[in-house]
Amino acid sequence: MASLSYEGGLHKPTFFSIIYTREIIIFDQKMSQYIKKALVLGAGGFIGSHMVKRLRSEGYWVRGVDLKYPEFSKHEANEFVLGDLRDVEFVRRVLEYKGDAGNFYQSVPYRYIQSFDEIYQFAADMGGAGFVFTGENDADIMHNSATINLNVLEMQHQMNERIGSNKTKIFYSGSACMYPEHNQLDPNNPNCEESSAYPANPDSEYGWEKLFSERLYFAYHRNYGIPVRVTRYHNIFGPEGTWEGGREKAPAAICRKVAYLPEEGGTIEVWGDGLQTRSFLYIDECIEATRRMMDSDFMGPVNIGSEEMVTINQLVDTAAKVADKYVDKEHILNAPLGVRGRNSNNDLIRSKLGWDYSMTLEEGIAKTYAWIQTQIEKKQ
Numbered sequence: 001m002a003s004l005s006y007e008g009g010l011h012k013p014t015f016f017s018i019i020y021t022r023e024i025i026i027f028d029q030k031m032s033q034y035i036k037k038a039l040v041l042g043a044g045g046f047i048g049s050h051m052v053k054r055l056r057s058e059g060y061w062v063r064g065v066d067l068k069y070p071e072f073s074k075h076e077a078n079e080f081v082l083g084d085l086r087d088v089e090f091v092r093r094v095l096e097y098k099g100d101a102g103n104f105y106q107s108v109p110y111r112y113i114q115s116f117d118e119i120y121q122f123a124a125d126m127g128g129a130g131f132v133f134t135g136e137n138d139a140d141i142m143h144n145s146a147t148i149n150l151n152v153l154e155m156q157h158q159m160n161e162r163i164g165s166n167k168t169k170i171f172y173s174g175s176a177c178m179y180p181e182h183n184q185l186d187p188n189n190p191n192c193e194e195s196s197a198y199p200a201n202p203d204s205e206y207g208w209e210k211l212f213s214e215r216l217y218f219a220y221h222r223n224y225g226i227p228v229r230v231t232r233y234h235n236i237f238g239p240e241g242t243w244e245g246g247r248e249k250a251p252a253a254i255c256r257k258v259a260y261l262p263e264e265g266g267t268i269e270v271w272g273d274g275l276q277t278r279s280f281l282y283i284d285e286c287i288e289a290t291r292r293m294m295d296s297d298f299m300g301p302v303n304i305g306s307e308e309m310v311t312i313n314q315l316v317d318t319a320a321k322v323a324d325k326y327v328d329k330e331h332i333l334n335a336p337l338g339v340r341g342r343n344s345n346n347d348l349i350r351s352k353l354g355w356d357y358s359m360t361l362e363e364g365i366a367k368t369y370a371w372i373q374t375q376i377e378k379k380q
Contacts, residue, residue: 037061037097037114041085041152042122043077044068046241047173047233047286051120052077054287063104063116065094066123072240072375079104085123086144091151095119095159115159118294119170123148126206129271131247132177133336138205149213153220160226169227171294174214174301176234177207181339187277187311190341194232194301194348203339214301221299229293234305234344238283238364239371250315251280255369258319258327259376265326271335274313279306279343281357282364289355298352305344306357315361322366 038055042048043064055062056076064077067084081104083090093104097114125144131137152170160166176192181203183191202208217228237251244256257268281304289304310318313329320327349355 035059036117038063038118038120039094039097039116040064040077040120040122041094041148042066042120042124043075043080044070045122046238047236047283048120048122049073049075049240050238050283050287051122051290054291058291060118063094063097070240071242085148085151088151088155091148092155092159095152095155110162113163115156115163115165115168117168119152119156119168120173120290120294121149121152121170122173124173126247129250129336129338132204132206133338141206142209145209146212146216149216153216153226157220157224157226160224166225166227169229169294170217171229171290172213172217172231173290174230174232175207175210176232176303176305176342176344177204177338178202178211178214178232179207179342184339184341187275187341190277190309190339190343191345192234192303192342193345194303197301218299228299229296230300231290231293231302231304232300233281233286234303234342235278235280236283236286237280238368241283241368243372243375250278250312251319251365251368252372254312254316254319255365255372256376258316258323258325259369259373261323261325261327263325265320265328267328267330268316270312270316270329270331272312272337273331273333274316274329275311276337276339277309277311277341277343278315279309280315280361280364281306281344282359282367285357285359289349289353292353292355296353302349302352303344303346304349305346306361307344307346308357308361309341309343310361315365318362318365319369322362322369 038060040048040052043052044066049070052062052064053076062077064075064080069075081094085091097116098108098112125141179192179197180201182201183196200211202211214230217230220226221228237249241252242248243252286304316327316329346356
């Protein structure tokens with residue numbers, strides 16, 4: 001079976017399990033010390049695990065949910081539940097917050113069940129170009145991710161009906177992959193302004209699913225009043241992201257290839273002619289923009305990304321500069337590529353949220369390269 005990653009990988013567990021930090025083992029602690037309660041779906045993945053850390057630093061009580069624990073660091077959730085969000089009954093249960101009355105496994109009278117204040121939905125079947133653009137994973141990508149989003153929205157709607165409340169805000173992490181291919185043919189002038197999404201023509205089934213799910217969240221808002229926040233992420237990267245195995249994104253893949261070269265340098269494979277363009281946003285800036293979005297009254301959709309557009313050749317040169325190595329490029333012209341050009345347009349998020357990226361690509365690559373180099377050293 002394909003490995004579904006809540007930013008990770010999809011195998012179907014036959015059990016649910018849970019792990020607690022010290023705060024919730026002691027149930028007589030008053031939960032009022034926590035300002036808000038958040039549910040992070042996909043908490044074992046790259047962005048989700050970083051969001052858990054951010055929310056905990058702000059004093060939230062956090063339940064994390066995923067098929068797996070974070071791969072590169074210990075989770076920081078108050079409660080972490082392992083399970084499959086394609087299972088609608090499991091989703092129903094993880095949406096229930098029981099407070100001092102009990103934990104995830106304990107049955108309590110329904111009058112004690114509350115809804116979360118915020119839900120962050122990062123769980124998806126995803127990966128880099130080598131996973132998304134081959135065509136071999138299209139059915140799994142569309143089925144798995146759409147099923148998760150359908151389950152989350154419908155079960156939250158039913159819960160809202162039962163408890164008579166509609167307070168829970170749901171954040172959905174969409175993707176710039178939903179933008180039309182015909183607006184991204186010119187690598188020097190791609191159009192990814194939010195209103196350019198229609199007429200729709202994503203270049204992959206991954207993008208079509210992201211577009212469907214984006215519309216799904218807004219439909220549940222229109223019909224049932226569920227407060228939603230929808231963003232379109234542009235190539236998020238940084239430490240603790242997948243860096244090998246076929247699902248890694250371009251910055252991690254390039255950093256890994258350069259890190260494996262000897263000190264004097266050498267040649268690495270670069271997919272395509274290297275003239276295709278992208279922008280890349282460092283993880284900390286993504287988390288900051290996401291939190292601002294959730295705290296605002298703006299529903300979106302809105303881009304979250306960097307406007308520092310570079311060619312893939314320039315991305316390689318940046319990694320080489322950070323590593324202080326000479327790097328030659330062997331271009332693989334028949335590799336999976338995606339669109340010719342993509343760059344975030346941040347006009348809307350600047351006007352609505354007052355947010356803009358501040359870290360340069362080189363600064364982010366320096367942090368990412370150092371972390372990947374450490375991972376390589378651990379394996380040797």
